[in-house]
Amino acid sequence: MAEFFFLASVFLSSILVAKITSIWLTRKFKLRTNYNLPPGPPRWPIVGNLLQLGQLPHRDFASFCEKYGPLVYLRLGTVDAITTNDPDIIREILLRQDDVFASRPRTVAAIHLAYGCGDVALAPLGPKWKWMRRICVENLLTTKRLESFTKHRADEAQQLVHDVWALAQTGKAVNLREVLSAFSMNNVTRMLLGKQYFGTGSAGPEEAADFIHITHELFWLLGVIYLGDYLPIWRLVDPYGCEKKMREVEKRVDNFHMRIIEEHKMRIQIEGQIDDGDMDFVDVLLSLPGENGKQHMDDVEIKALIQDMIAAATDTSAVTNEWAMAEVTKHPRVMHKIQEELDSVVGLNRMVLESDLSQLNYLRCVVREVFRMHPAGPFLIPHESTRATKINGYDIPAKTRVFINTHGLGRNTEIWDNINEFRPERHMPADGSRVEISHGADFKILPFSAGKRKCPGAPLGVTLVLMALARLFHCFDWSPTDGLKHEDIDTREVYGMTMPKAEPFKAIAKPRLADHMYH
Numbered sequence: 001m002a003e004f005f006f007l008a009s010v011f012l013s014s015i016l017v018a019k020i021t022s023i024w025l026t027r028k029f030k031l032r033t034n035y036n037l038p039p040g041p042p043r044w045p046i047v048g049n050l051l052q053l054g055q056l057p058h059r060d061f062a063s064f065c066e067k068y069g070p071l072v073y074l075r076l077g078t079v080d081a082i083t084t085n086d087p088d089i090i091r092e093i094l095l096r097q098d099d100v101f102a103s104r105p106r107t108v109a110a111i112h113l114a115y116g117c118g119d120v121a122l123a124p125l126g127p128k129w130k131w132m133r134r135i136c137v138e139n140l141l142t143t144k145r146l147e148s149f150t151k152h153r154a155d156e157a158q159q160l161v162h163d164v165w166a167l168a169q170t171g172k173a174v175n176l177r178e179v180l181s182a183f184s185m186n187n188v189t190r191m192l193l194g195k196q197y198f199g200t201g202s203a204g205p206e207e208a209a210d211f212i213h214i215t216h217e218l219f220w221l222l223g224v225i226y227l228g229d230y231l232p233i234w235r236l237v238d239p240y241g242c243e244k245k246m247r248e249v250e251k252r253v254d255n256f257h258m259r260i261i262e263e264h265k266m267r268i269q270i271e272g273q274i275d276d277g278d279m280d281f282v283d284v285l286l287s288l289p290g291e292n293g294k295q296h297m298d299d300v301e302i303k304a305l306i307q308d309m310i311a312a313a314t315d316t317s318a319v320t321n322e323w324a325m326a327e328v329t330k331h332p333r334v335m336h337k338i339q340e341e342l343d344s345v346v347g348l349n350r351m352v353l354e355s356d357l358s359q360l361n362y363l364r365c366v367v368r369e370v371f372r373m374h375p376a377g378p379f380l381i382p383h384e385s386t387r388a389t390k391i392n393g394y395d396i397p398a399k400t401r402v403f404i405n406t407h408g409l410g411r412n413t414e415i416w417d418n419i420n421e422f423r424p425e426r427h428m429p430a431d432g433s434r435v436e437i438s439h440g441a442d443f444k445i446l447p448f449s450a451g452k453r454k455c456p457g458a459p460l461g462v463t464l465v466l467m468a469l470a471r472l473f474h475c476f477d478w479s480p481t482d483g484l485k486h487e488d489i490d491t492r493e494v495y496g497m498t499m500p501k502a503e504p505f506k507a508i509a510k511p512r513l514a515d516h517m518y519h
């Protein structure tokens with residue numbers, strides 16, 4: 001009897017697969033005849049080009065562009081996709097056709113981990129996204145609000161220096177991933193939630209461990225390429241339990257955010273309305289009116305924004321800083337030039353301040369070079385087209401997923417020479433003017449994107465990156481661990497929503513300022 005049911009189910013499944021294949025073939029035939037799609041690699045039935053992607057899809061996509069041209073069409077399961085590493089096409093997508101391409105795909109991760117795409121970063125284009133983004137730009141990331149946290153950021157920079165100094169006294173290697181993640185996370189959580197999670201005065205070891213654990217799981221799940229997004233049938237099986245994991249993390253993260261909101265509401269109840277100067281982001285959000293004339297924002301909206309800020313602000317700056325430390329330690333010539341500049345602008349008798357950062361032109365070139373070689377978002381956050389359109393005469397169907405390959409852009413041999421050489425000088429303007437850490441008119445690097453979806457936190461991101469690097473190179477000399485030669489420092493990456501170094505970077509720090517400066 002059991003075998004009968006088994007055979008019957010195999011038979012029915014075969015009919016189902018045959019039916020799906022025939023629908024797919026009909027669709028494919030229609031696509032090929034009706035559309036003049038951009039060129040791309042040959043595709044397999046059902047899976048399309050999915051099997052041609054490995055562990056580092058940004059490198060696979062770049063090699064497709066090398067072979068088929070600057071705009072490549074891919075079929076990823078049931079999803080139309082395009083990719084490019086070309087400045088002109090990127091400008092066309094992000095600026096000239098911004099209205100068409102400024103949406104986001106509704107991925108399974110975005111549904112589970114961004115409150116049903118009810119946040120800013122993963123929300124489709126529409127009035128809700130516009131309203132939520134305006135709240136970020138007009139209430140949280142204003143110059144005035146960011147200035148009100150200058151003192152907190154200076155404390156965190158001093159804490160970073162002190163932690164590294166303490167490790168240097170033991171002669172042990174510094175795990176830069178750990179100290180830089182703590183620096184970014186503390187800066188963000190102090191602004192956002194009014195508390196630190198690492199170091200003295202932090203939220204406490206248990207809460208911190210819990211917080212770190214769930215944010216890491218969240219980052220990992222947001223970065224995963226989940227096959228269920230491309231082959232819906234995969235979701236029925238979910239063989240690796242990825243979607244189950246998303247639901248678990250969704251619940252735990254939500255509990256965490258709920259606790260934060262409750263704590264803030266309680267404080268307001270006890271202490272009354274908080275002065276503007278003492279408000280963290282959650283206080284600000286609790287004080288704002290809701291959408292469509294509602295008295296307050298919903299808890300879900302507040303939670304979605306908290307989550308976005310943590311995810312968007314911490315990993316991006318920490319990953320960039322770790323890459324910079326690895327590349328500069330690998331190139332002692334660059335470290336000496338950074339230190340020469342710091343000694344001349346700041347001197348040896350005080351710490352770097354935020355007001356110094358605009359004068360550190362060579363360090364700014366270093367950060368640009370890091371963004372060229374190791375952009376924090378190798379595909380930005382994938383965009384999606386809202387309607388059918390044309391690029392360079394090719395048809396782009398509605399709902400096409402757009403992979404703007406910023407890693408490929410920085411290593412595009414048509415626009416850069418010696419692409420694998422870390423050479424910050426290439427960014428120094430001939431007239432000595434201030435080096436801008438953004439894309440500029442030529443779109444040759446794209447660290448913060450452009451157009452409607454460009455990063456609203458770029459000024460804060462640049463400050464966090466420059467400040468950490470300026471302090472670490474001003475206060476310490478850096479050398480590789482275990483007798484490793486400088487040039488042997490490993491710079492392989494792993495793919496994710498952000499793209500970290502494959503192995504955490506560890507190095508030996510040697511203090512270069514007087515002892516009293518570190519306390």
Ligand code: HEM
Nearest residue numbers: 120121312313316317376377380381449453455457460461
């Ligand atoms: C070095 C630091 C940072 C880098 C490299 C970075 C980079 C990016 C990139 C590449 C995007 C995607 C743009 C697109 O899809 O076209 C983005 C989006 C975003 N970033 Fe940043 N970012 C950084 C720091 C921050 C900070 C500090 C915040 C806020 C506190 C922030 C908030 C956001 C938000 C909310 C979005 C989504 C925008 C939207 O979809 O409308 N980022 N960022």
